[in-house]
Amino acid sequence: MAVKLIAVDMDGTFLNPQHEYNKTRFREQYQQLLAREIKFVVASGNQYYQLKSFFDDIDEQIAYVAEGGGYVVDKKEEIYCGKLEPEQVADVLHWISRTPGINTIVCGRNGAYVLNGTDDVFIRRMRRYYHRLSKVSDYAEINDTIFKFALSYREDDVYPLMGEITRHLGNIVAPVTSGHGSVDLIISGNHKACGLQKIQKIYGIRDEEVLAFGDSGNDLEMLSYCGFGFAMENASAPAKAAAKYTAPSNSNEGVLKVIDDVLNDRAPFVCTTHN
Known part of the structure; x- marks a missing residue:
């Protein structure tokens, strides 16, 4: 073929x-x-x-x-x-906020977004992968179509984290990893x-x-x-x-x-x- x-x-x-x-x-x-x-x-x-x-x-x-x-x-x-509805975005971010130690990027059509106060070393590293990366004081400020969340977590604990995400958020997002503590939450089935x-x-x-x-x-x-x-x-x-x-x-x-x-x-x- x-x-x-x-x-x-x-x-x-x-x-x-x-x-x-x-x-x-x-x-x-x-x-x-x-x-x-x-x-x-x-x-x-x-x-x-x-x-x-x-x-x-x-x-x-x-x-x-x-x-x-x-x-x-x-x-x-x-x-x-892709598009996650605002209430779906809120549900995912609420769950993430209850798990300490996660650095989070919210990804959309026009750019990617991190909260003010996010670790500067993480932001500098992520700019290699996200050329459009903006800081916001609150996720509610984001006016964009959201389709992904990029997380960074302790490498040894990534797979247990993915299991918890699947258990609690699997009807909204699916966790995938590219290694080195990185986990992307993509729209389930997408x-x-x-x-x-x-x-x-x-x-x-x-x-x-x-x-x-x-x-x-x-x-x-x-x-x-x-x-x-x-x-x-x-x-x-x-x-x-x-x-x-x-x-x-x-x-x-x-x-x-x-x-x-x-x-x-x-x-x-x-x-x-x-x-």
Whole structure:
């Protein structure tokens, strides 16, 4: 089955440990992907405005499944924006407020928001992933469409926290982790795979024609549903269990190596016709 869509997670997957990628090599590959009419999609838990900064020169051609599936853009056009109702947002924030030690970002269409007094070290670290990040004195000040919460917690206690969130808030949000104490609360049933399928519908692409790369808990649905799911060599155990294949690590340009295999019709990829 030929590949018609390639979806890449960013941190720990497409980007190396220095948060960079080989732009020269990828741009050469991308021209070949264009020639074959293979759609390229960035699928990440990060903010759209942060993700697009990596692809300024091809931003008008590619698609983004941002915020873990909460916000989908194709060729700079909004395709989908998730929405939590105000009372749902209030319920989630009320529950979080009763658990000490959680740093919280509220994520929406126009930006992300933290309370005044939030730990400055946390804010500085998060600006790497949220290029639009504002401080508010009260969450009630936020005038935006909200679709995600990004939490930071003690790494050793993340999985018990996720269990509690599922138990108390599972009808509103689903917790997913990218590791290192980070937990995203996405709209239940609204993950990266859902976002990719919205792109697929536009272009008439079947699940078995999708190649996806990921490394962590927020990639599981994406890795398991597609025809070619590749977990990185450096991926978490759940990601490796969800994927059919393994790519070299992100520090060794693993995604680009597998894209080379696609372009050269090497196993497991077979392309009988090229446009």
